Amino acid sequence: MTNSLDAYLILSALLFCIGTFGFLARRNAISMLMSIELMLNGVNLAIVAFGAFNPHLREQGSIIALIVIAVAAGEATVGLAIVMAIFRNRRTPLVDEYDSMRQ
C-alpha cells in the first residue's frame, strides 16, 4: 500500500476536499484561513508523492514542496494581518457580517 502512488494521491485529495468544505461552510474568517492551510497541505502531499514515485522528478518534487511551504507561510502572514485589520474596523471575525458594500 505504501508502495502505490494512488494511496497517497487519494489521501491528499481527501485532505483537499475537507479544506474545500471548511472554506465554503465556515463563517469565521480564521476558520476559512485554516481550511486554506489544509488545502495547501493536501496539494503539497500530492507534490511530494509525485516526486517520490516519478523517476524523472525525484528531487524536484521535494524542492517544489519546500517552495510551496515557504510561500504558504507568507500567505498565512498576510492573510491573518488582513483579518486583524478588518477585525479592528468591524469588531467581528464573521465574514457574513462584512456587508457594508451591500445595497
Add this chain to the structure above:
Amino acid sequence: MGIPDTIPIIGGSWNDLLFLIFAAILIGSGLLVVILRDIIRCGLAMIVCFGALAGIYVVLGAPLIAGAQVLVYIGAISVLILFAIMLTQTKAGPARLVFQTQAVPAAIASIVLAVILALVISATDWGAAPERIRVATAAMARILFADFVLPFEVVSVILLAAVIGGIYLAKRELEPGEKRGPR
C-alpha cells in the same frame, strides 16, 4: 531479539501500518478542524493534522520535507493562527452558529469533488515507479542551489515582502494627537 520484518498475525509491512495510522489521524483531525464548534479547538486539531502529515512525509521517504513541515507549520503558522484566534475571539463566539447557510450544498459539493478526484486518480496510469524513491538530501541541496536558484531568491523576496506587508496591515493607526511610544 529484533523487530520482525512484518507485523505478526496480520502479515503486512510496518510501513503500511504506520501509513494507515498517520492517514487516520490526518483525516480525523482534518475533519475536526472544519466541524468543531469552538475555534480554539479547531486550531489545536490543526496542529495534530500537521504533525500527522509530517509523519506521512517520513513514511514517503522525504524526511527533509517532514522537518520543514514541523518547523514551519507546527512551529510558526500554528502559533500565528492561535494568536490571531485569541486576538479576535469574542465571548459569544463559540455559542453562535459556526456554519454559513450554504453548509449543506458545500458538503455535497466537497463529497462529489472527492469522489471525482478518487475516480480520476485510480483510473489514470501515472507511469509511477513500482518502488518508492528515497530523496537524497545532498542531491536535493545541489539541485536547489544550481537549477532552482532563481525560485529560491524569488521566495526570499516574497517572504520579505510578506513580513513588511503583514506589519503594515496589522499596524494600529495612531489617533490624531496621540504620541508614538510604548504602551
